Amino acid sequence: MRRPWCGHAPAGKAARPWYRERSFVRALFTLIGDIRRLAMPYFRSEERWTAIGLLAAVIALELAWVFATVLLNEWNVAFYNAIQDKDFPAFQKQILVFCGLAAGAIGVAVYQVYLKQGLEIRWRRWLTKRYLDAWLSDDVHYRLRLSGDAADNPDQRIAEDVQIFVNRTISVGVGLLGTVVSLFSFSVILWNLSGPLGLKLFGHEINIPGYLFFAALIYAAAGTVIAHFIGRPLVKLNFDQQRYEADFRVDLVRVRENGEQIALLNGSPAEDRKLDGRFSRIFGNFVDLMKAQKRLTWFTAGYNQISTIFPYVVVAPAYFAGQIQLGQLMQTASAFGSVQGSFSFFISSYVTLAEWASVVHRLTGFETAIAKARVGADVPAFGMPREAGSQGLTLRDLDVRLPGGAPLIQTGEIAIDRGERVLITGPSGAGKTTLLRAIAGIWPFGSGTVHRNEDQRLLVLPQKPYVPVGRLDVALTYPRPVDMVPKERLTEILAAVGLPALADRLEEEALWPHELSLGEQQRLAIARALLDAPDVLLLDEATSALDEPSEAALYALLQDRLPHATFISIGHRSTLADLHDRVLHLHGDEAPRTLRPVSTPMFHPPEGGVVPV
Structure with a gap:
């Protein structure tokens, strides 16, 4: 069944790429709007009930995974207290409890991956068919080539970018939802465990309730801001890298298809120079990509290493003061790590988010080009009565x-x-x-x-x-x-x-x-x-x-x-x-x-x- 094309892009001047917006907030809302317009047609299509059902199942399993991590956090108390008290029967019991929790978590993980892949391939099939119908109907592919539109390499858009968009939208979207639920769940636990922190400032005593929660928030917020400013160039570099790679592949195919003519013209050296120039762009941009990723990795690697020990540093004074047992220490450290990890979702996923954003921009540009070409198809230059x-x-x-x-x-x-x-x-x-x-x-x-x-x-x-x-x-x-x-x-x-x-x-x-x-x-x-x-x-x-x-x-x-x-x-x-x-x-x-x-x-x-x- 042919999918009617309802491209969202205006037929006039192309929209300003989101990553070129000076305002971060405006850029973020522009990106979210583009993602919504690209994603929603599938969930309103003839496959909507299957799509919604699979998505609901994946979300339910994500919530079940968060619930399992909460149970494991509570399990930490009894398990490590049994170790501290040298209570072997309690230790044995907690091992059995852990086996039950682990078995449930494994089942959740397996079926979440399975159903997520099922949703991904169905969504990709539908979206690929939609783009193929739009590109091939009414000679739009021919009109795009004539107009010299900026939507270069439509084959890459359909074959590669659709797959990346669907995969990243599901993984990032579901992951973000799980992160929010995990943040809420462990924030409550951490708030209850941390208690107030008393400080004397200018002769006044100040009590900060839930100080561990605010410590995790400040630590992650600072890291997120720094990671964004360090990693922002990755979006455009990823966009350019995909374009250069596609241009190189196209020229290789042309050499293969026109090998006889090239040989008769002794054109191999010229093609070699041309392909070498194409690959030089790939090489140069990839070097810039390496440098940008190296700068980001310096920060994220250090951030993650500090994150490993930071919860224990924050909680250790209460343990050494005898205010909590080893079990409470491990539970608090685990909850602190979960809250801090949830706040750090942006940092840990920055490279994935950058790739996702560049794919969204490429597909949005493709839809814009198709919408413009379709205007000419709907109102042909020459009447054909x-x-x-x-x-x-x-x-x-x-x-x-x-x-x-x-x-x-x-x-x-x-x-x-x-x-x-x-x-x-x-x-x-x-x-x-x-x-x-x-x-x-x-x-x-x-x-x-x-x-x-x-x-x-x-x-x-x-x-x-x-x-x-x-x-x-x-x-x-x-x-x-x-x-x-x-x-x-x-x-x-x-x-x-x-x-x-x-x-x-x-x-x-x-x-x-x-x-x-x-x-x-x-x-x-x-x-x-x-x-x-x-x-x-x-x-x-x-x-x-x-x-x-x-x-x-x-x-x-x-x-x-x-x-x-x-x-x-x-x-x-x-x-x-x-x-x-x-x-x-x-x-x-x-x-x-x-x-x-x-x-x-x-x-x-x-x-x-x-x-x-």
């Missing part, structure tokens, strides 16, 4: 522009009849491919209308066909399911376009973009067009890698198999004019060029319907 009874295709006052707004092509009104074959010519860089994109309805910059029949189906054959990796029959029938076409039909089509040798490899899985030459890929695309049988076929130099006799035979095959289809081709070969009924030329020495008709001979197809191999 569908008219009943109309058999042809009419271009009416198309004003095709570049992404920056500069005019490129103007058409006036041009009517193309059903079954007519039209060739569009013009100098290189004049915008022929862009015009074809506008006719297809995917170019988002410009104005005008393309009038078509309401039942017309349109197919575009680009110069470099898209051939999916996997089974050949799946690539041939793409994007339709392979089981919709009989195998005999696929075999016949392959033979017709000059690829009979591939008939025995239909079920073979391979890297077909590397297995097949460009000419073979173009033949495969023609076969795909014959299977799809569109009413309008747009050919963007779709036979440029073939020799002229094969090109003529393929056009003859298309005319023979699709006699009522309208063809609109672009190309540079002079022989293409003889394969079309009419030529439209882009006139003008500079943009905006005007599309106007010129005379051309009628197309006389060669005899036969099979393309030579």
Whole structure:
């Protein structure tokens, strides 16, 4: 089921990143708002009851864990008093009590991890599907690439950032809730155990109730403030590190996919320099990340070491004064450590929080970019009215522009009849491919209308066909399911376009973009067009890698198999004019060029319907 996209980000100017806010409070509230907007749609979705049930179970187990730690804190009194009193029967009893408490705590821990992972993978599945639907629907992925939006590497956003966001949201959110409950529980215990502290100040005696609680609060608060100022650069450094890593991976994939062209151009040294430069950014940023983490680790390691002994230092005077027994000492120290640890949640989780915050910012930016691209999808630049009874295709006052707004092509009104074959010519860089994109309805910059029949189906054959990796029959029938076409039909089509040798490899899985030459890929695309049988076929130099006799035979095959289809081709070969009924030329020495008709001979197809191999 497709998830409707309700991106929260405005389509206008992107919001200021939360970590650049000068006010810490404002930055914190901005971050919390972003987290809420990213997280809440899942808990309002069709999976909400499963999600809420799993979340409730995880929270209940977190509370059970806190309860177990409270019981263990109380157990400390009896256990250590038995040791101090050398009471062996009491010692044995407390060992048995501990075994029961430990068994319960282990069960709670196991099922909390299990259910937390169950919630995580379900949430990730839903959110991944939601982003995939939003990114791939209405050609948003194409619009993002054209706009040069700041949402770089959407593959990383969907594959990696979603996983990190879900994991950190659950772990930090549930952990924070447990910390708050633990803080409340142990604060009550610590307050009751500590009693008042008497101080003389300027001749006045002051009693501070629950002084151990305030000692833990002051210690943790001071540590939190210091940790924040030391570790604040980690957020942006983590953000940049993820971006640099993704850029490096993308360039590695490009080298793998274009290895032959790079080798033919002797471009390996240039690619080596480029990749080395990419990795230099990774290295430099990682060194800065190391330095920032080192500064934070100096503080957190020292803070944690002091935290180990600090409770005993605070409580020891009462023990040595004989006011409490060893059991009360251990209970008080344990409660003090729990309170101080709860107050120190921010310090102990700072690196995780920094990574979480950077992921939130990246996903928020991705949603902003999708929302902006969707505005163009909802209000397309070119009108595409569908008219009943109309058999042809009419271009009416198309004003095709570049992404920056500069005019490129103007058409006036041009009517193309059903079954007519039209060739569009013009100098290189004049915008022929862009015009074809506008006719297809995917170019988002410009104005005008393309009038078509309401039942017309349109197919575009680009110069470099898209051939999916996997089974050949799946690539041939793409994007339709392979089981919709009989195998005999696929075999016949392959033979017709000059690829009979591939008939025995239909079920073979391979890297077909590397297995097949460009000419073979173009033949495969023609076969795909014959299977799809569109009413309008747009050919963007779709036979440029073939020799002229094969090109003529393929056009003859298309005319023979699709006699009522309208063809609109672009190309540079002079022989293409003889394969079309009419030529439209882009006139003008500079943009905006005007599309106007010129005379051309009628197309006389060669005899036969099979393309030579």
